[in-house]
């Protein structure tokens with residue numbers, strides 16, 4: 001399958017979104033969705049140029065510390081407090097091909113579960129050396145990498161005692177605006193994952209498992225930082241050539 | 250069939266939550282010194298071609314309250330109807346216009362505001378010209394997967410009447426939910442998530 005990339009139309013329509021795999025707009029256990037979920041059917045339409053085009057961001061955008069959340073907000077010579085981790089992986093399309101030049105923007109709570117935001121009310125301490133944002137752009141092989149601290153779980157006003165599992169928010173731009181995606185990454189072994197109403201808005205257990213990063217000892221830096229591996233899949237594009245080839249295999 | 254080409258499933262969306270600004274507009278969120286400026290905050294410069302317009306509005310929930318924690322992105326063609334994107338094969342778009350903007354709704358009023366230019370017409374799949382339009386993508390707490398819609402221009406009624414997307418809307422009274430009235434150089438586009446005036450959202 002490799003080596004076929006050049007035959008792929010760069011401007012083909014995207015494969016339709018699988019709305020049974022994606023969370024529905026209304027997930028009543030996540031109370032905020034009740035008044036914010038459209039109730040009419042979505043209007044389906046084949047992609048036009050307005051959907052298959054999209055903004056692309058160059059590597060020149062990035063500053064030296066953009067992908068290093070331990071240091072990008074810290075005072076000189078200081079560092080954020082918490083478990084040092086590397087979060088890395090690939091951005092792929094639905095055919096399994098790497099997607100280069102994807103801008104990833106991430107945000108997260110600090111090691112104590114506290115966000116640096118004016119609406120944040122959790123009593124956990126702010127870390128003066130942690131801002132909570134980072135970004136990077138995938139390389140030719142679709143790879144990305146962040147250095148950060150593991151975010152803490154935090155309570156949130158929903159049910160009487162709801163806690164978010166440790167998570168990192170991810171925003172991704174593919175090659176077309178219809179690929180625009182925001183999701184969250186969870187951590188292997190966290191018992192809060194399966195209790196969370198936001199996680200459980202996703203109907204298929206396999207789709208949830210796809211959002212759980214696995215501890216990756218092979219890429220751990222000994223005496224420094226543990227690694228977690230997290231691959232993300234964006235919508236693929238239609239391609240007659242590619243399909244013919246698959247069928248011939 | 251296209252379905253056969255899928256070896257993987259698209260990662261599931263999760264809500265952007267109430268703190269989306271930290272990641273996408275950190276300077277707006279008060280987290281200074283990490284990025285020079287917030288991406289998408291300025292769409293035009295002095296040399297951008299086209300008619301300067303302002304697009305503003307609020308996003309309204311099912312109880313009639315404006316969303317004050319939403320994040321809106323828009324994507325549009327330049328004044329000549331070309332997209333500034335590698336997937337654009339018809340010609341080179343205006344180098345002084347990216348076509349992409351990002352805005353947080355105001356913390357007190359919920360208003361979003363984009364200073365941009367009026368886009369030109371872009372062909373539909375079959376070559377018919379679409380009416381000028383701006384693509385919207387909306388995320389917020391309580392929105393599990395980003396909402397996609399389009400804004401059309403009230404002063405383009407002849408083009409709107411022949412627009413292939415607008416013609417597909419079966420409940421004709423809902424067409425007006427996508428058409429922004431003009432006052433001066435400002436178009437007002439309010440987005441209703443529910444109720445009698447629920448905006449037509451797209452699965453594209």
Ligand SMILES: [Fe+3]
Pocket residue numbers: 109164167169266
């Ligand atoms: Fe969060």
